[in-house]
Amino acid sequence: MGFVNFLVYLAIMIGIFAIMSLSLNLQYGFTGLANFGQVAFFCLGAYTTTIITLTFGLPFIIGLIGAMVVAGVFGYLIAIPTANLKEDYWAIVTLAAAEIVRIFFLNEGWVVGGGPYRGGAFGVGDIPQPFKSHFSAQTYPFFYLGIVLVCLLITYLIINKITDAPFGRVVKSIREGNDHLAQALGKDVRRFRLKVMATGGVFGGMAGCLWAHYYGFISPSQFLPLVTFIVWAMVIVGGKGNNKGAILGTIVITLFYNSTRFLKDYIPINEITLASLRMVAIGVLIVVVMLFMNEGILKEKKKIY
């Protein structure tokens, strides 16, 4: 049973992070917006659903919608001052914004209801799991996996629809580094960027919500920039600008990340060194892919119209 449980855990992680990488792929892969603060959506989604379902006792579905709305609005807002800027500025502004979101939840324990040893750095536990009472402890993970996969399917279909639509062609023209092209066709580049960031936020928030209800416990230390970098590795390795690639990249990186955990059973190495070496490998992997196979495992399908 232990092994099956582990596989279900892996599948749930892959599902949640695939939603994250599809969101980042829309922003970076298709539109060329280097969002180095993807974790902010994740964090906002997780905290929003926690507040809705735990503090106000509302159902999971309201929490999910709330998480998507709040993260989407945040994506829109963060794009307003930056929408006309070059990609270098995007990267640092989003990176900083994500840190501010984390610092906010670190300092303001009251947003989750407060109380002794609760909120802020202590985190929040007892986040309700949807329909938990209908299932036994053994079967519940399978049901939750079902929820995650339905959410992933919806995300995939919507983002695929968006990127195949005329909207996708416009954002690709923005990505190609030349606003003039899109402008010449009468497209308002700024508005497209805002829409992409808002959509990216909606799905990032969804992933955050699923994460919070799966673990049942969240704290600011789960939303470090590290999460953003791992999602970046997924998109780059899998193939930017290709939605199937983003999912494949998520599978590859998640399996790599989790399989190296067992290394410490075979070689004498302490936890911190192992965790560091795993991240060294992810960093090197990003560099190697960027250098030698720029387009990732699954290349973007370039259509000729």
Place this chain on the structure above:
Amino acid sequence: MSVLQVILNSIIRASELALLSLGLTIVYDILKFANFAHTEYAVVGAYFAFILNVTLGLPIFFSAILAAIATGIFAILIDRVVFKKMRNANGIIVMVTSLGVAIALRNTVRAIWGASPKSYNVPLQAPIVTKYFRITPLQIWIIAVGAAAMVAFYILLHYTRLGKAMRAASDNPDLAQASGIATEKIVTAVWFIAISFASLGGILIGMETYLLPYMGFAIIIPVFCAAIMGGLGNPYGAMLGALVLGFAENFGLYINFGKLFNLGGLLHITHRALFIPTGYKPAISFVILIVVLLLRPRGILGKKEER
């Protein structure tokens, strides 16, 4: 705390930031990408100095200089292996690659030295205390090194052949190359200068507090903010940005905004003292960055650029 003390603290912070943001901005100027690994090189430099100073027992002064040189050479090596192959790539591609380099460097440092704080073997020195302020000899050093580096950079840029070539390559790389300036040599020199300055900054920060693998990430936002505020690619802008940020961070926490709202007692909007909580210190540089970008998208001293 007296106002004089806050001013002094601002200048110390500005000196540290300037050492780092200057390098970031000149790499951007010549290579046209935002190097997210920049502050990680500072950490590598700080740990190099740790080897020399603590493991080998050299005095900190020589350790710092040797470490700065070694890190400069290390940056050139990384350039040869990674960035050199991407000279003609889009800036965003190189930027993402530099993120990979940053992750790898930061975690290599953590794998070797662990996550616990380390300190240099420096004799404790009594601070100079007056009625209005106190300053440690180390802090005087920080200001002196910061100022000396800025002056040295000015002389380099305006009174040497290398500086002239750097300015030419920055203005128009193709024309510079056509005029017989070896662009690759300039790139090597720029990496060396940028990263040795950054290591000095990292070492000084490490001496004032302690060494941590994450210290590079902790300063990346203010360093980028300083460089962007002054206009990415403009060395004097980076110095100005560092100064603005140093003052903003320290005065932001010092000023009682309650008094400000009441216009110094003229109004009575609020009776409470309103300070920015210290937990939000990292947010100050971000808010300033957003305001600057909204008002002047190319920074205070930003170059005009056609896109």
